[in-house]
Amino acid sequence: MLYLIALGSNQRHQRLGSPRDVIHAACRRLGDEGLQVIATSRPIASRPVGPSQRSYANAVAIIETHLSPPALLALLKRIESAHGRRTGQPWSRRVLDLDIILWSGGAFVSDRPALTIPHPLMRERSFVLGPAAEIAGDWRDPLTGLTIAQLASRNRRAQKRPEKAPKPLDHATKRP
Numbered sequence: 001m002l003y004l005i006a007l008g009s010n011q012r013h014q015r016l017g018s019p020r021d022v023i024h025a026a027c028r029r030l031g032d033e034g035l036q037v038i039a040t041s042r043p044i045a046s047r048p049v050g051p052s053q054r055s056y057a058n059a060v061a062i063i064e065t066h067l068s069p070p071a072l073l074a075l076l077k078r079i080e081s082a083h084g085r086r087t088g089q090p091w092s093r094r095v096l097d098l099d100i101i102l103w104s105g106g107a108f109v110s111d112r113p114a115l116t117i118p119h120p121l122m123r124e125r126s127f128v129l130g131p132a133a134e135i136a137g138d139w140r141d142p143l144t145g146l147t148i149a150q151l152a153s154r155n156r157r158a159q160k161r162p163e164k165a166p167k168p169l170d171h172a173t174k175r176p
Helices: 019-033 070-081 126-136 149-162
Strands: 003-007 036-040 045-046 056-064 097-103 108-110 115-117
Touching: 003 019, 003 126, 019 056, 019 070, 019 115, 045 126, 056 115, 056 126, 070 097, 070 108, 070 115, 097 108, 097 126, 108 126, 126 149
Parallel strands: none
Antiparallel strands: 003 056, 003 097, 036 056, 045 056, 108 115
16 A cells, blocks of 8 residues: 655754754654655755744655554654654644655544544645645545645645735714
8 A cells, every 4th residue: 555644843853963854764764664665755844833933844755555544653653752752742843743644545534543544634734735746746635536736736826815805894884
């Protein structure tokens, strides 16, 4: 089975170095764990989502493995932990964040462990779609039928649209 994995880091690791170095080390670690790394995107810098103040380094990788989605998720969580990730701190700085974005099996939902594929927020995240379009542009979102390249293009266009200002109310002309 093929999986598209998102990698992110916004905290320096005392041994591995900068967030970009952490991303490269994580890709090597995926291979060391028996996963076949087919392709990796170039790391990009991105703004944080949520209250975090630190910029991220983000990339994606295509991996091949016989592991089921829950088994792969467990392995990814062990790798995160080995890199110093602490659980229970959403939106905080992190040495390594690994997410399953898509897989060749289509849609997948599980309560134990909590896992939804495709990743529920992937369509909104340019820091995932941009790198994913680089190496998996022809992969399709099983829910929308759109390719990663199409989703990335839509996401870029949506970000460029200016917000419309609300129309002011003219209270003097409004009658009860």
